[in-house]
Amino acid sequence: MGLAVPPELERYAREHTDPLHPLLEELERYTRERVALPQMLSGRTVGRLLHLLCLLSGARRVLEVGTYTGYASLCMALALPEDGRLVTVEKNEEFARVARTFFKRAPWGKKIELKLADARELLPKLGSGSFDFIFVDADKRSYPFYYEEGLRLLKKGGLMVFDNALWGGEVLNPKDERAAAVAEVNERARSDERTEALLLTVRDGLLVVKKVLE
Numbered sequence: 001m002g003l004a005v006p007p008e009l010e011r012y013a014r015e016h017t018d019p020l021h022p023l024l025e026e027l028e029r030y031t032r033e034r035v036a037l038p039q040m041l042s043g044r045t046v047g048r049l050l051h052l053l054c055l056l057s058g059a060r061r062v063l064e065v066g067t068y069t070g071y072a073s074l075c076m077a078l079a080l081p082e083d084g085r086l087v088t089v090e091k092n093e094e095f096a097r098v099a100r101t102f103f104k105r106a107p108w109g110k111k112i113e114l115k116l117a118d119a120r121e122l123l124p125k126l127g128s129g130s131f132d133f134i135f136v137d138a139d140k141r142s143y144p145f146y147y148e149e150g151l152r153l154l155k156k157g158g159l160m161v162f163d164n165a166l167w168g169g170e171v172l173n174p175k176d177e178r179a180a181a182v183a184e185v186n187e188r189a190r191s192d193e194r195t196e197a198l199l200l201t202v203r204d205g206l207l208v209v210k211k212v213l214e
Contacts (some may be wrong), residue, residue: 005203017048020075027102031069035098040068042137042163046203047075050135050161053208054079057159059133063126064088065119065146066138070099070112076135077111086112087131089119089138123149131155137163140178143185147209151194154211166205 019025024047032038042050054062054076060083062076067090077086090096096116103109115122120142134150136143143162150160165171165186170179186207189197194213200206 014044017044019044020048020051020078021106023102023106024071024074027069027071027074030098030102031071035069035095037068040137042068042072042075043203046163046206047072049202049206051075051079053159053161054133057133059159060084061131062086062133062135063131063150063153065123065134065136065150066090067099067114068095068137070102070114072135072137073099073112073114074102074106074109076133077106078108080108080111082111084111087115088112089115089117089122091116091118120145123153126153128152129155132158134158134160135163136160140164140167141181143181144188147185147188151209151211156211156214158211160209160211162207162209164204165199165207166201168204171205 028041031041050072060081064073064086067073067088073086073088080086093116096114100114103112119138131153132155134154136146136150154160162185165182167179167182171183171186174180174183186199189195189207189209194211196210196212198208200208
């Protein structure tokens with residue numbers, strides 16, 4: 001799902017965004033040709049933005065909720081120092097299998113730990129303040145849960161990013177549970193004293209949240 005952007009502008013933006021590594025180009029082609037739900041792929045623009053945010057924030061410990069085929073995982077892990085670590089959580093076995101295949105081939109893939117699990121069950125078991133950066137692109141109905149758990153897991157000054165924050169424009173007039181949950185998180189971040197928020201109209205929307213208070 002995404003907002004309507006003229007194909008020529010999508011192509012122009014892609015052509016003027018540097019690729020990160022040839023393996024990511026291969027993973028994008030593989031996903032589009034051989035994996036179900038290719039619209040879930042982050043793609044070059046979002047991947048490059050996540051990479052830059054990790055670099056600029058100096059992140060060393062990253063949590064990703066929703067791996068899919070690992071494109072965003074590889075983009076973020078590439079930005080981490082040699083002793084950095086990215087934990088990514090995926091409950092779909094087929095998606096996890098593809099992601100692991102490409103993680104093993106990436107020279108920086110050793111920084112990534114993929115957990116085949118339900119994030120709603122796993123996240124409460126992780127220690128508070130364990131991560132510098134969190135990227136959420138999973139079940140939209142669970143976004144409010146991921147928001148609160150994410151803030152608990154995030155260090156003060158850390159960043160949390162939610163994908164699909166515009167949900168195809170449906171946040172303007174939510175008519176189902178998923179749209180309502182995404183809209184709830186957008187509103188919560190805007191009024192939360194613990195955070196500073198920026199909602200970007202990149203592709204289907206990216207909500208960037210900085211934790212400023214415990």
